[in-house]
Amino acid sequence: xxxxxxxxxxxxxxxxxxxxxxxxxxxxxxxxxxxxxxxxxxxxxxxxxxxxxxxxxxxxxxxxxxxxxxxxxxxxxxxxxxxxxxxxxxxxxxxxxxxxxxxxxxxxxxxxxxxxxxxxxxxxxxxxxxxxxxxxxxxxxxxxxxxxxxxxxxxxxxxxxxxxxxxxxxxxxxxxxxxxxxxxxxxxxxxxxxx
Amino acid sequence: xxxxxxxxxxxxxxxxxxxxxxxxxxxxxxxxxxxxxxxxxxxxxxxxxxxxxxxxxxxxxxxxxxxxxxxxxxxxxxxxxxxxxxxxxxxxxxxxxxxxxxxxxxxxxxxxxxxxxxxxxxxxxxxxxxxxxxxxxxxxxxxxxxxxxxxxxxxxxxxxxxxxxxxxxxxxxxxxxxxxxx
Numbered sequence: 001x002x003x004x005x006x007x008x009x010x011x012x013x014x015x016x017x018x019x020x021x022x023x024x025x026x027x028x029x030x031x032x033x034x035x036x037x038x039x040x041x042x043x044x045x046x047x048x049x050x051x052x053x054x055x056x057x058x059x060x061x062x063x064x065x066x067x068x069x070x071x072x073x074x075x076x077x078x079x080x081x082x083x084x085x086x087x088x089x090x091x092x093x094x095x096x097x098x099x100x101x102x103x104x105x106x107x108x109x110x111x112x113x114x115x116x117x118x119x120x121x122x123x124x125x126x127x128x129x130x131x132x133x134x135x136x137x138x139x140x141x142x143x144x145x146x147x148x149x150x151x152x153x154x155x156x157x158x159x160x161x162x163x164x165x166x167x168x169x170x171x172x173x174x175x176x177x178x179x180x181x182x183x184x185x186x187x188x189x190x191x192x193x194x195x
Numbered sequence: 196x197x198x199x200x201x202x203x204x205x206x207x208x209x210x211x212x213x214x215x216x217x218x219x220x221x222x223x224x225x226x227x228x229x230x231x232x233x234x235x236x237x238x239x240x241x242x243x244x245x246x247x248x249x250x251x252x253x254x255x256x257x258x259x260x261x262x263x264x265x266x267x268x269x270x271x272x273x274x275x276x277x278x279x280x281x282x283x284x285x286x287x288x289x290x291x292x293x294x295x296x297x298x299x300x301x302x303x304x305x306x307x308x309x310x311x312x313x314x315x316x317x318x319x320x321x322x323x324x325x326x327x328x329x330x331x332x333x334x335x336x337x338x339x340x341x342x343x344x345x346x347x348x349x350x351x352x353x354x355x356x357x358x359x360x361x362x363x364x365x366x367x368x369x370x371x372x373x374x375x376x377x
Binding site: 055057058059061062063064065066067070071074075077078079081082085179180 | 215218219222223226227230231234235238240244247248251252255310311312313314316317318320321328330339340367370371374375
């Protein structure tokens with residue numbers, strides 16, 4: 001800065017007039033060849049800054065190891081798992097078959113019980129059946145993957161609150177934003193443009 | 196893997212006659228990389244082994260659904276990442292503890308883990324990583340310890356390179372502060 005200031009000489013009146021008339025010229029000067037190697041200098045500075053990001057505080061290894069020969073035996077283990085899985089796999093379609101049967105049986109029972117049921121009975125058959133089905137689905141550990149679920153349930157049938165554990169209240173959203181606000185740059189769609 | 200070789204492998208994987216052999220090649224090519232990716236999320240070897248096998252089984256079962264819109268490796272990394280995060284979610288649910296509590300316990304368990312040869316600094320690094328949001332932790336591990344390029348990470352995590360650079364930078368700063376504090 002000092003160097004630049006030293007180079008600014010007081011202007012003579014005639015020079016000021018000349019300047020005011022011609023906007024494309026001014027009295028500021030730059031060191032010789034300043035713009036010629038500007039790009040190189042800038043890149044040098046960027047490289048320097050990158051190198052200056054000293055990561056020596058990070059350990060070279062993070063310390064994880066594996067049992068000896070683990071990777072050698074892995075192929076075998078995976079292909080055995082796949083073969084096992086192929087014989088044991090429970091097709092969802094067979095369940096569907098039972099669903100129709102169960103629905104038919106439930107309908108028949110509903111008609112029979114519906115006719116004979118004491119109206120004072122507080123536990124309805126419908127409640128019992130759906131409770132049992134719920135309990136079955138809860139406990140049977142069908143362990144459906146996201147892929148499998150996506151195959152059988154169409155997108156229209158899923159509400160957001162079916163898949164999130166907590167009801168998506170604005171509190172939850174605010175809490176989420178609060179926790180993740182550090183990544184706000186992710187919201188900036190044109191972030192790369194500023195790189 | 197070269198692009199052409201990858202395309203040929205995908206064709207073989209989709210053909211029932213060549214599927215098994217091609218899958219062997221796939222497992223051999225990617226087992227170590229996917230293992231380390233998973234291990235750095237679940238920390239424990241036995242858990243990583245389970246998740247890795249599940250990941251390969253998922254890949255095998257769903258290869259027909261692979262549309263080739265992304266590269267094969269990024270699709271597999273994505274499955275591995277999802278499987279690992281789902282595994283941790285299920286684990287915390289089963290133990291009836293919060294995700295944060297689980298992360299703390301996972302790091303504590305490392306001290307007694309025979310497959311963790313870390314010293315104090317490595318343990319402290321894991322403690323620091325446990326405090327980071329999942330995304331920052333993933334980006335840091337993928338960039339620093341798995342030596343992946345931003346473009347590759349971008350395909351796996353479906354996030355722009357710019358946002359990844361920010362996440363990585365934030366992660367490094369937080370880890371530095373954690374490691375240097377005493």
